[in-house]
Amino acid sequence: MNDGVRSRSLRLTAAALVVVPLVSAGLAGCVSAVGVEPAPGGYSQLCSQVYTALPDSVAGLQRRETTAQGAAAWSGVPTGSSDGREVTVVLRCGVDQLSALDTAGGCQAVEGDGAAVDWIPADDGDGRTTWTTYGREPAVSLQMPADASVTSAVPQEVASAVSIIEQTAVCS
Numbered sequence: 001m002n003d004g005v006r007s008r009s010l011r012l013t014a015a016a017l018v019v020v021p022l023v024s025a026g027l028a029g030c031v032s033a034v035g036v037e038p039a040p041g042g043y044s045q046l047c048s049q050v051y052t053a054l055p056d057s058v059a060g061l062q063r064r065e066t067t068a069q070g071a072a073a074w075s076g077v078p079t080g081s082s083d084g085r086e087v088t089v090v091l092r093c094g095v096d097q098l099s100a101l102d103t104a105g106g107c108q109a110v111e112g113d114g115a116a117v118d119w120i121p122a123d124d125g126d127g128r129t130t131w132t133t134y135g136r137e138p139a140v141s142l143q144m145p146a147d148a149s150v151t152s153a154v155p156q157e158v159a160s161a162v163s164i165i166e167q168t169a170v171c172s
Contacts, residue, residue: 033065034073034088041094041138042070046165050093050140053161059153061089070094080149089144089154097139098132100169107134107171112159118171119155131155133162135169 047070054072056063060079075088098120108119118134131142140162144150
């Protein structure tokens with residue numbers, strides 16, 4: 001191979017090494033991250049462990065990137081949806097722990113993959129509901145549509161990951 005051909009080959013290889021990552025980065029940016037307010041304890045080691053253990057899909061929704069540490073999101077059309085609307089579910093680890101007084105609205109023990117998690121659901125008043133763990137520090141919250149196809153599946157499907165955080169109290 002002469003020097004002219006070798007030089008041109010090296011230039012083409014170098015150009016490809018620059019262009020391919022730029023194109024890939026541009027395509028990766030087509031799906032924007034879900035904007036999530038970070039929780040005060042979202043940077044804890046336990047929240048990192050929960051985040052790593054979370055499933056890639058819940059209730060037929062696919063996992064998305066978020067803008068906050070210790071947070072996860074899933075979106076899409078939920079399995080069993082009657083109206084076919086796309087929804088988003090957001091999990092935040094490191095939220096403030098609820099007190100026993102906060103259980104007055106009811107507590108639901110949810111089992112999934114051999115793990116049990118106590119959740120306290122609260123109606124957000126806008127067609128969404130927030131479920132917060134009880135008896136775990138840091139606490140975890142799930143904000144999701146009040147649609148039964150979502151609320152019946154999501155807490156169960158994340159229970160195994162959330163159970164990484166030791167339960168120190170149970171709902172009564």
